[in-house]
Amino acid sequence: MSATFFTEITIFLLAVFIGFEVIAKVPSTLHTPLMSATNAIHGIVLVGALIVAGVAYPPLGHVLAIVTVFLASLNVFGGFVVTERMLAMFQPRKPQERRDP
Numbered sequence: 422m423s424a425t426f427f428t429e430i431t432i433f434l435l436a437v438f439i440g441f442e443v444i445a446k447v448p449s450t451l452h453t454p455l456m457s458a459t460n461a462i463h464g465i466v467l468v469g470a471l472i473v474a475g476v477a478y479p480p481l482g483h484v485l486a487i488v489t490v491f492l493a494s495l496n497v498f499g500g501f502v503v504t505e506r507m508l509a510m511f512q513p514r515k516p517q518e519r520r521d522p
Contacts (some may be wrong), residue, residue: 460500467493 447455470493474486 460497460504463493463496463500467497469493 444455467490470486470489474483474490477483477486
């Protein structure tokens, strides 16, 4: 194992830990703006996945690139679905119609 590998694993683990700690401390009133920001980040991840897919080495690289693009796309579209549902919770409810007997 090279020193570069250990450096990359260390950075990854630190990013996971810091990301978890930051998200865990967010109050519920800020989840909708936070989801909007993460949708933008997921869009950047998708662009990065497409770039990596263009320079991947065959055959395993292409398979991993397709999986990466698929998962990044799920992040983007899922984030928009969740944001839409959360925003719908804050819209006023329509009054129910009365039925006279």
